[in-house]
Amino acid sequence: MADDILPMTSVFVLLNVWRMTLMGKLEDKDKRLKLQEMRRKEQRLRLKQRRLQVRGGKRRRHQCMKILMQASNAFLWKRIASSDWWDQAACTFTTAQWIQNFRMSRETFDYICHQLTPTLQRTDTNYRSCVPVRKRVAVAIWKLATNADYRRIGHLFWVGRSTACEITKQFCSAAIAILLPQHIAIPDPDECAQMAAYFERRWSLPKCIGAIDSTHIPIIAPQEYHQDYLNRKGWHSVLLQAVVNGKCLFWELYAGFPGSVHDGHYGLNGD
Numbered sequence: 001m002a003d004d005i006l007p008m009t010s011v012f013v014l015l016n017v018w019r020m021t022l023m024g025k026l027e028d029k030d031k032r033l034k035l036q037e038m039r040r041k042e043q044r045l046r047l048k049q050r051r052l053q054v055r056g057g058k059r060r061r062h063q064c065m066k067i068l069m070q071a072s073n074a075f076l077w078k079r080i081a082s083s084d085w086w087d088q089a090a091c092t093f094t095t096a097q098w099i100q101n102f103r104m105s106r107e108t109f110d111y112i113c114h115q116l117t118p119t120l121q122r123t124d125t126n127y128r129s130c131v132p133v134r135k136r137v138a139v140a141i142w143k144l145a146t147n148a149d150y151r152r153i154g155h156l157f158w159v160g161r162s163t164a165c166e167i168t169k170q171f172c173s174a175a176i177a178i179l180l181p182q183h184i185a186i187p188d189p190d191e192c193a194q195m196a197a198y199f200e201r202r203w204s205l206p207k208c209i210g211a212i213d214s215t216h217i218p219i220i221a222p223q224e225y226h227q228d229y230l231n232r233k234g235w236h237s238v239l240l241q242a243v244v245n246g247k248c249l250f251w252e253l254y255a256g257f258p259g260s261v262h263d264g265h266y267g268l269n270g271d
Helices: 002-070 084-092 095-102 106-120 133-146 150-157 161-183 189-203 263-269
Strands: 211-218 237-244 250-258
Touching: 084 133, 084 150, 095 106, 095 133, 106 133, 106 161, 133 150, 133 161, 150 161
Parallel strands: none
Antiparallel strands: 211 237, 237 250
C-alpha cells in the first residue's frame, strides 16, 4: 500500500509544481503586457507633448514676426540713428565751406547725385529705411576728399563702419561705369588742335596738348609679390598716371602698375 501511495504523492507534487510554474508564467506574461502598455502610453504622451510644444513654438514665432513686421520702430534690428549734422551741413554750408569740405561745389554734388541715382538708389525694407542717395554720395565724397577712417565717417553721418565702406565701394564702381566715360576720354583730332592752340596761347608751349605726371598711392602690402609694390621711398604703393589739358582738366587716367615700376617705363606702357 505504501508503494502505491508514494507514486501518487509524487504525481500530486509534480502537478502542484507544474500548476505553480504555469501560474507564474501567466503572471509574468501579464506583467510584461502591462509594462508594454504603460510604455506605449508614455510614448503617446511624450509625442503629444512634443506636438503641442512645436505648435506652440510656431505660434509664438508667428506672433513675434507679426509684431516685428507691424512695429513702426524696429528697435531689435537697428539702433536709433540721427543725421542732424548732415541735414544741417547740407542746409547751412556756404559755397566756400562746401568746396573746402567736399572739394566740389554744391552744383557739382547735385549733378553727381542726379547721374548716379538710378545705380545707387535702394529700397526701404520692413526692418529699416535705406540710406538716401544724397547721403550715400556725401559719405563717399567725404571719404575720398578727407581720407578719414570709416569709424569717424560713421559717427559723422551716423552709419555703420561696414555701411560706410560698402557705400564708398558702390559709389566708386558707379562713378567709373557712368561718369568716367562721359567726362574723361582721349580727345579727337579737332579737340587736340584746340587744346594745342590753347596751350600755346596760355602757357607759351607750342604743339602741346597735355601735361602728364604720375604719383604713388599707398596700399597695404599684398601677400604675393609684395616686393614689386615697394617703391623707391620704401613703402608699398601703386602708380597713378594722369594727363591734363591747358585748363588743368583731366582727359586721361590710368592706375594699377606696381610702385617699383619707373615713371618712364610706366609712361611708355600705360594705356
